[in-house]
Amino acid sequence: MFTRISAIARNTFTDLVRQKVFYILLVFALCAIGSSVFMAQLRVEAQFQMIKDVCLGAMSIFTSLLAILATANFLPRDVEDRTIYTLLSKPVPRFAYLLGKLAGLIVLLFLFTVLMSLVFSTVLWLREQAALAQIRTEFSAAPAEELQQALKTVTDSTFNANLVPGILIIFIKSALLAALTLLISTFATSALFTVMIAAAIYFIGHLQATAREAWLSGVDTQWWTRILVALISLLFPDLQAFNLADDMIAGAAIPWNVFLETFALGWTYVAVYFALAAFVFSGREL
Amino acid sequence: MTRKALAILLLAVFGAAMIPFQRNLDATQKAAGLRQTTLDLDLRERLGQMGFLAALSGFRSPLAAYLWIEAHNAWERTEWGRMAGLFDTVTTLQPRSLLYWDMAGWHMAWNASVAALDDKTQPSEALRIRNQRQYFKLGRDYLERGIKNNPDSYFLKERLGILLRDKLEDHGGAAGAFLQASQSADSPAYIARFAGYELAKCPGREQEAYDLLTKLYDKGPEERKPSLISTLKELEKKLDVPPQQRINSPQP
Known part of the structure; x- marks a missing residue:
């Protein structure tokens, strides 16, 4: 079974690579390099903050878009190409087909996140080296303590270990969106419908925590609004829980327990959405 | 149709089961100082x-x-x-x-x-x-x-101290801000000295300034900057400190 799933995953990965999704990396690199050149007029710490803001924001947008758009196309394309019939006529259970597809995309999303992180780190490192060289020249006559302090200000504002969990959480969020889109596509009639519903859930998911607290605190509103917030709380994922990158850019540290709990929440969503997708897909007429 | 309805029902059951976990995570993240922005x-x-x-x-x-x-x-x-x-x-x-x-x-x-x-x-x-x-x-x-x-950060407290010192000439306020900044674990050594210099400018707080700067002076040569030595010498004169208790360093 594992061999079959990994074969489908490999095939999905290769197929996505052939669709030239990695060209998005060029756009990302342009964003990163362009922002770093433009920010050169700002103060050194401001430059680094802006580069991090732009790069992590772009990472979040690109991974989310890739997760939704690529997953939404899986089933309609395979039905249109008739590859799904060839595959499912062999001893491949439907859940294995879906799992292979999802695994292939998650591997691609991971690689995509790693490559974007490398571009981001390179741009940040180059700016850091330029800033350090400039400071060494400017402070050449200053006391050693002042020079060390100025250098520390620069190094403190560039890399910090907290960025790694922040990037990993961006990846988990994209994996969650992929699983969610897969679930929608199992009952959707077209790729366009899937993309629209997934995009709507993306925005509503960011309000789920607000709806949940309003529902549970029993705010005295009309009966239909209470039903609405209850439905949002129960059916949508809490996507705000994955928005930690903003705080990490600002220098906040993420404790390990928080990171692990968020990580676990993400994978729980992925597992449950996949299970439901497999359940719906197993009864679907092809 | 039944399968889809059952899937939605299962999703709602899962959503209900996740609520305590989500609320707990929400509280943990906020306690760690994350996601505190109010929109x-x-x-x-x-x-x-x-x-x-x-x-x-x-x-x-x-x-x-x-x-x-x-x-x-x-x-x-x-x-x-x-x-x-x-x-x-x-x-x-x-x-x-x-x-x-x-x-x-x-x-x-x-x-x-x-x-x-x-x-x-x-x-x-x-x-x-x-x-x-x-x-x-x-x-x-x-x-x-x-x-x-x-x-928890020393940085903005230091900046406030600089603003109070340079723009408002509120030396007492500046000293307070520098003192608060110097209490953070990651604060640079010069901030405590800044607090001492500002205290020395506050009439009636010379003894407090002298005690703080002497404590820093006693830490060793790293702290014995020209400004610290000259401020201490001025304070020794003002406070009429006995010669045997005065610092040994020459006037810079």
Whole structure:
């Protein structure tokens, strides 16, 4: 079974690579390099903050878009190409087909996140080296303590270990969106419908925590609004829980327990959405 | 159809089962100082519909960066009022970013205040001075709000000390800010010395300044900077310290 799933995953990965999704990396690199050149007029710490803001924001947008758009196309394309019939006529259970597809995309999303992180780190490192060289020249006559302090200000504002969990959480969020889109596509009639519903859930998911607290605190509103917030709380994922990158850019540290709990929440969503997708897909007429 | 309905029902059951976990994680994240930004109606009015939607959708930080660049452009056009409005929005979006608080305070207390004093369109000097002091106050206000949002960091406390010292000449206040900054684990050594220098300028607090600077002097040669030695010598004279208790270092 594992061999079959990994074969489908490999095939999905290769197929996505052939669709030239990695060209998005060029756009990302342009964003990163362009922002770093433009920010050169700002103060050194401001430059680094802006580069991090732009790069992590772009990472979040690109991974989310890739997760939704690529997953939404899986089933309609395979039905249109008739590859799904060839595959499912062999001893491949439907859940294995879906799992292979999802695994292939998650591997691609991971690689995509790693490559974007490398571009981001390179741009940040180059700016850091330029800033350090400039400071060494400017402070050449200053006391050693002042020079060390100025250098520390620069190094403190560039890399910090907290960025790694922040990037990993961006990846988990994209994996969650992929699983969610897969679930929608199992009952959707077209790729366009899937993309629209997934995009709507993306925005509503960011309000789920607000709806949940309003529902549970029993705010005295009309009966239909209470039903609405209850439905949002129960059916949508809490996507705000994955928005930690903003705080990490600002220098906040993420404790390990928080990171692990968020990580676990993400994978729980992925597992449950996949299970439901497999359940719906197993009864679907092809 | 039944299968889809059952899937939605199962999704709702899963959602219900996840609520305690989600609430617990929400509380844990907030206790760790994460996700504390309040996106309210006031911010909605300032950001506009699309901006607010972007902030809600997890793009708070890029939005803050964009508005910061807008504020930079406003600075180049010396639109101080617009800058203050943009700084309010940026710091609301990213309250944990020390840089935004620091730069907002600096622009108001150093740049806008000077521009207000040099304002050729205002013939009354008294009004120009009043406007200048309002910008000092605005700068101070940003730093104090920044400290409230980031109580563990020494950085903004140090900046507040510098503002009180250089712009408002409030040496007691500056000493207090430097002392608070020096208590943070990551604060550089010079901040405690700054606190001592400011205390020495406060009439009636010379003994306090002397005690603090002597304590630093006793830490070793690393702390024995020319400014510290000369301030200590002045304090020894003022406080009439017996010769045997005075420091050995020569006057720099």
